[in-house]
Amino acid sequence: MIVEEIMFQSFFAITFVIRLILDGRSGWTVSVHFHAVLTVVLKLHPLLLVTPTPICDDCTDIRWKNFKGCLGALDGTYIDVQVRLVEKPKYRTRKGNISINVLGVVDRNAKFVYMLSGWEGSTTDSRVLRGLRVPFGNYYLCDNGYTNSDGFLAPYRATRYHLNDFGVGRSRPQNKKELFNLRHLRARNVIERSWGMMK
Template sequence: MDPAHVFVFGVMGYLYLKRKRKRRTWVHEINAARLTHGHFVTLYRPLRERDPAKFFNYMRMSIASFDELLSRVREPLTKRDTNMRPAIPPEEMIVITLRYLGSGCSLKDLHYSFRVGRSTAGEIVRKVCQTIWETMKGECLPRPTHTACLEIAAGFWERANFPNCLGAVDGKHVRIVKPPHSGSLYQNYKHYFSIGLLAVADANYSFVYVDVGSYGKDSDSTLFRNSTLWNEIESGTLNIPRPAPLPGSDVAVPYAFVGDEAFGLSTHLLRPYSGTHVTVKKRVFNYRLSRARRYVECSFGILTNKWRILHRPLDVNVDFCVDIVKCCCILHNYVRARDGFNFDDTLTVVGLEDDVNYDIIAVNR
């Protein structure tokens, strides 16, 4: 090769290697405008200051409930500022999380609306969900005491006309994106991928017990038999009151949970009579039991209508999915106790506060 060509190629190679590589910016220009153009500044603060009704719709809870929630979790969420950047305050972290849970948006949507990185948004949501669960589960999902069990039973007798009922139990499939290398473990009988949510609800549409994270392939009965609730029932460590007479009778009957046909019959779990040719008394019993059982079904409806992230497949890893569902259950009880019902959250919940006299209908069928 001509020495001149060698020289030219050598110079070109040297210049190529010396060329500065294009570096990524430390903070993207979109995220750099968080303090001036992010939704925390442009939307959350104006709604808080001027329109409590729209704030409720935006945050899924009242201003007073939001402030109380913030006071509970502020300390574990507080981080120190660094020389590189200031920390995101706990108030903004909660706003980001509640928007994710309440609107059903994606983490990428949070990136554009709140001007934070997508990975940062994911870290914030998971941290807040874990903190809410750990901080508030003792208050919002306490272990039922003997007195609490009697109060639950009184509520079902008053509102559902079903005595000695400790709660309505049912399972729900929470849709997820198929986890990698999981085979058919998370595929349920409806042929989509999910994790299991087992819950017990009282007559006020609040959750008394939740168990989250089982494989989607497991049935409701399997969820119940594998739960800590069943273990406590079997071991006698659950605070179940002693058998008490039914109204108008002197025969002592055990207190029990009520479930649908998917659950197995036991001393402390009642299910409907099976078959189509049943007696009038059995039909009345089935109708009474169905009336009591609808409270957990309505609770699931209220849960998913308020926290709309549960309306779509969760596109995060399974452990993150479990954190999300647990947090939604805590927030369901928290908002239910402080703010009551919001009409928009119950529009599609069939059977909620139905005033029909089920006993008359059942007997006259």
């Protein structure tokens, strides 16, 4: 990877930590190369922009047919980073790692259609989500780390949700909430698989 690409990716991924890019380079050099790469990326915009298609009424996919208007699923993940000692507290996750919080959104075919990175590891998932705009009448499936709101559908809280809860030999859903959660889980699992392939 050439220096220009590395600088562009670093800036794009962690926009608010530009001083890391400047480390050992002049501001002019960073600016010139960043704008050169940005110009090329903007020319590729029609090829790079992916607009997810909502689930329609005649969907036959057993995982998605119950979620009309759904655009896909989203979830956050942590990616370990190196930061200065004074900045470590805000990047420290609840598990003690020094990371950034990255929001990923995939369509039902496990293709990433949106990614937002750069938030400090201590930032809550719901705070990171504020930057995502969802077309009116559509929504994304999310886990219960997020709250139900316009554009986001989370499972019922305090109700069985994880695959292990419904595994072989375990009881089937006992009520409407458990059935909804099982269907939600099976569809939303696409983001878990996508993150698993990325990592």
